[in-house]
Amino acid sequence: MSTTPAPSAARPAKKKRPFYASFGFQIVAALVVGLLLGLLAVQLGPGADDEPNSLAATLATVGSSYVTLLRAAVVPLVFTAIVASISNLRRVQNAARLAGQTLVWFAITAFVSVIIGIVLALVLQPGSRAGDGLEASEPSRIGSWWDFLIGLVPQNFLGIAVSTSSPAEGVLTSSVSFNILQVIVVAVVVGIAALRAGRKAEPFLAFTESLLKVIQRVVWWIIRIAPIGTAGLIGNAVVQYGWDKLTSLAWFALAIYIGLALVLFVVYPVLLKAHGLSIRQYFTGVWPAVQLGFVSRSSLGTLPLTERVTERNLGVPREYASFAVPFGSTTKMDGCAAIYPAIAAIFVAQFFDIQLSFIQYLLIVVVSVVGSAATAGTTGATVMLTLTLSTLGLPLEGVGLLLAIDPILDMGRTAVNVAGQALVPAIVAKREGILDRELYDAPREGLPFADDSSDDEPSGGTDGAREPAKA
Template sequence: MPVSTSEQRRRAPRFNPKLFAVAVVASLVLGALLGWLAKATDAQWLITALDTVGSTFTKLLTFTVLPLIFTAIVVGINSLRSVGGGRAAARLGGKTALWFAITSLIAVVIGLAVGSLLQPGHGLVIEPDPDKLAAIGKKTHGSWLDLLKGLVPENLVSSFADGETLQVVFVALLIGAASYSLGDKAAPFVEFNRSVFEVIQRVLGWIIRLAPIGTLGLVGNAVATYGNEFFVPLLKLIGGTYLACALVLFAVYPLLLRFAAKVSPVRFFAKAWTVLQFAFVSRSSSASLPMSRQTAENLGVQPSYASFAVPLASTTKMDGCAAIYPAIGSIFIANLFNIHLGPAQYLTIVAVAVFGSIATAGVTGWFTMLTLTVGALGFPPAAVATGIAIAYAVDPIMDMMRTATNVAGQIVVPVVVARSEGILDDEVLAERSAPPLLAEERELANA
């Protein structure tokens, strides 16, 4: 007897984010204890087991990096075609994109400043193996001419086969622009890349579910190898992320609201606090989207514009995940592998933060943006995967603050743009703060 779709969903095992976060933290603690035990007793078999578990998890992440970057850029560039229609819409869309870029620029500069001050990862150098370390060294030295020469691959296959991330980014931008210019002729190609991206995302989702096991191996091996000093870089990574996000959330946004939108920051937080709390706990901008849209309307944003700007912002406006964290995360990974970052590399981080989220509209997230950033810096996939895998041990803790910052920015920008266009309703704004009820709930309450 065939089973209905609803029955299949009921029987399917459900993924509980809160339980998963607890499992990752528990694995962090257990891995540290096993690592300390292995180091104290010099149990080589345990060190080998932890290293095998951790390195296998890293390899699983590594093979998804390049196809994820390529398909995300191609699909993202072509998804920009959906934004348009009419001069007013174009003007609103242009202003919205401009403010996305401005606030992303401010956020990434703050991230770089905090990362440069705290230097997460400093003093702890991860050495994968001599060949990979030599490859890292080759990618961090040389002139601008060498960089330009290294941008163009001899062929498409070699850029993937050799793990030349920067070449993959260049090719993806070129192919993405070409497919965009061809329009409907390239539609099958774009849809193919969209399908591949979804497949990679699904595979990555399965791999991420192994994070508790991978965390146990990575942290355990790190503690067994480097001792207690391993935790200081992780604490700096967490502290730096929270500090930078707090500066954007409680300093930058209030200043923009006060001077660019003529809106009281106190009133903003009074009306937005519920959705910010939900975003902090749920760690999901997408799950917060209905409440974010209604909060923007409660702040006086015209409903038709809020219905356009907030969903767009939920995929392309992530100051916490797409600007602050890639900046601090890049510094963290660079310090882990003893990679020197100069002015040119810092400018690259800024450029990726400002333009990367727009280029990957609809597919942005901390993983994609961090891989794009370190890929543009020329970090090899092995360093990228290892650094991300280590940071993932404490990612649930950081993701709460990043998501709250994302959601706040996704509401602030529509408020600022609405004020500049004269479509911010001051009467609605002046109303007493209320929970961000959905439109359907409000109609039911008023009935």
């Protein structure tokens, strides 16, 4: 006689969320809305005195304000996360090995990316196919191998700098900037000092971990309004740049985006598959950060979200992710520091009809693998390109040829940067046996983070366990 099984005592299945409540859908919808608003702003034309019309000004303000919000959270988030992570690394075996593995895989992925860039530039010959009307000009910033060493020395406690300027109108304006590399250095020193202080530093470490939770909650609120910021950013991009500038540099832009696509959709999946990780789970997990990186064009601005998806979606322990992701945001740039400078350097050589030697091609590889660290204090593709050109002895005026479409290319470059900054910690965590596979393989269900039934902070820990879900 058959018996009916007793109902399970487990928590009842959650009601399926409507599609419009999906974070991914909201971001995509924001991209579409922003694109339409941008096109409408272009059709409206300039306002009085050739100033942007009200719609264009609104889009610019909304987009820039959202990036400012994200960047404002970077310094406290990185500082508290790294100090707390150094304290918690006592519970992680082979902490030094983790750091070494991270650097090795940063170099491996950069090496593969720069080889792809060189091959594409030689095959597509973008410099030989450049259109008319391009003007060479000196770059405003030049990369230097000394930048890395200089960037390691903090200007003050958190590497924060304040600059003032007096425009023609006579109004004094001030701006605040920070060097994330210096923030990392200070945080590492403070964390190590707290460990050396022993029991006397326990109250400080406890306060730091509590402060980190508060900051993470604030960051979570900022992330939740990402669709609004996304609409403003993409709309402003349409108004500012459009796509007409691609005409004379179409082959160069094509080479860049093919290279970016090969790294993101071929190289990264191959690495994931080689380590037994689901490709689909990686992309669904990292996609919120990739989308925001694409529209914001800022790895640092996207850093809070990148770190969160690395922990919450990819299952990387917080103790490790809070070190690896901020460090990667300055030194792990497959888009800006590998593919782009390789293709751009060869473009400049082709445009000026300069034959590169085998040694110069090797130098492109060397600069791309280690050069991102050398420009970490002044991150940017232009700085990286000038470093590459000066190392190869190519005319720096070639940078001016590419500035017209740099913002359009920067969208794709930043998206790949962000994807790589989450990929390497996941691979290293898997190789070291500390990856939370249950969290990595968890169904997303349209949520920005796996098992995100509330806005509680992700559980830390290195044993692969998660906190029990709340009823």
